[in-house]
Amino acid sequence: SEVGKLKVFGFAKGAGMIAPSMATMLAFIFTNADVDYDTLVSIHKAVSDRTFSSITVDGCESTNDAFGLISLGEIEADLREVEEKVMEVSHTLAKKIVEDGEGATKIIKVTVKRATLRMKAREIAKAVASSLLVKTAMYGGDPNWGRIAAAAGSTEFPIDPYRMKIYIGNHLLYDGKPHPKAQSKATDYLKGEKEVEIVIDLCEGKESWTYYSSDIGYEYIKINAEYHT
Structure with missing residues (x-):
């Protein structure tokens, strides 16, 4: 990514045993900007929280992971632009x-919005994105709002089921009561898209968080059942 003379580029390795925090992931990002160590640490934390620490493939972790942010110190640059890039x-x-x-057929974007606390939004998004029942439902094209609601309610943070809204794509499936007429359109959406979105609107505050997940199906089982160290 470039803007003017500023350049930011990188590479990453995955893509099994990927869960917060990172698991077997390796990622390295470089910038030609001259950025001091303390600022790099601050940018690294902010970026990691919203990206590499907000993805999951199978919920499994390992002892080996790394995300490096390296300044090459070649040019002066606006630090806000550096962080954005x-x-x-x-x-x-x-x-x-x-x-x-491994075996993924869909990217699942899970967004929790209008929470009272950022940590609450993050933990609920993580719970839904990590749920095997949600991931397999997405694989099968099943707009199962009940599985989403159950995962959302599994954290330590209370939610009000009569205020909460659940969308798949732009299809409202639940807002204190189910909307069965939206099921068929949501099914068509899930079966027709490679990237699908689940939105849980808590209707209580201003904080939000997004996690990215992959679906899980037969191929994931095949890969990991036949793999031997």
């Missing part, structure tokens, strides 16, 4: 890791 490149790489997940 690092975020942009990291977001692209994180999505590619999910897309390349």
Whole structure:
């Protein structure tokens, strides 16, 4: 990614055993900007939280992972632009890791919005994105809002089921009561798209968080059942 003389580029490795925090992932991003160590640490934390630490393939972790952010110190640059471009490149790489997940056929974008706390939005998004029942439903093209609601309610944070809204794509499936007439259109959406979105609107605050996940189907089982160390 470039803007003017500023350049940010990188590469990443996945794409099995990917879960917060990173698992077997390796990612390295470079910029030609001259950025001091403390600022690099700050940018690294902000970017990692929203990208590489907000993806999951199978929920499994390992002891080996790394995300490096390296300044080559060649030019002076606006630090806000540096952070924006690092975020942009990291977001692209994180999505590619999910897309390349073992046996994956879909990218699942899970967004929790209007939460009272950022941590609440993050933990609920993580729970839904990590749910095997949700991931297999997405694989099968099943707009199963009940599985989404159950995963959303599994964290330590309380939710009000009578205020919460659940969308798949732009199809409202639940807002205190189910909407069965939306099921068929949501099914068509899931079966016709490679990237699908689940939105959980808590209708209580201003905080939001997004996780990216992959679906899980027969190919994932085949790959990991036949793999021997």
